[in-house]
Amino acid sequence: MCLHDGVELPEHLPADLRELYALTAHPQFGDLQFSNHRSFTPQKLIDAFGNVIDAGSTLTIGRADEQSIVLDLDTEAVFIFDFLYFRHGLGTGFVLRCDSVAEFIDTVALGPRYPYIHGPHETWNEPWRLSDPWYAYLQKLGFA
Structure with missing residues (x-):
């Protein structure tokens, strides 16, 4: 895994996001x-x-496979939004929501909510998380 050099983001973006990008310009x-x-x-x-x-x-700030990682600039909430939610049998496009970038990193990217980034388990054709190397890593560390 390669960490790209950090960058400075504009002041109008949430401090948590600026701190993340100060560490690496391409968080994954x-x-x-x-x-x-x-x-x-x-x-x-x-x-x-x-x-x-x-x-x-x-503001779209990233992707979770076919879904968007979206930042609400007014509240600083971060959520995953599925624009094709109706095709996936979901009642809403809001797949997962956190109140801040810090919460998103802590509970989703590095925590127990990672397996829900593609929606509720009952909507999956197969349990993708079982073959996902990142999820296996989180489990090995006891984070998920």
């Missing part, structure tokens, strides 16, 4: 891949009918 935790800071893009969240969900001022 298994299937959680944070984007290059220059690739952060404003994101309008939509429902199954194409209507915009009023979720405040949001």
Whole structure:
């Protein structure tokens, strides 16, 4: 695993995110891949009918496989949003939510909520986490 040099993010972004990117410009935790800071893009969240969900001022900051890691700039909450949630039998696109970047890193990227990044277990065709090397590593360390 290679850690890229850190970068300084703009002050308008949450301190937790700035601290993470100060450590490495391309954070990755298994299937959680944070984007290059220059690739952060404003994101309008939509429902199954194409209507915009009023979720405040949001920014896509990464990917969790086919899903987006989204930051709400108003509340500093971080969540995984699945734009194809209706195809996966989910009632909402909000797969997983944390109140801050720090909570997301602690409980999802490095913790027990990592196996839920692809939605509820009952929506999976196969238990992907059993063959996921990052999940196996988290289990070995006793984090998941």
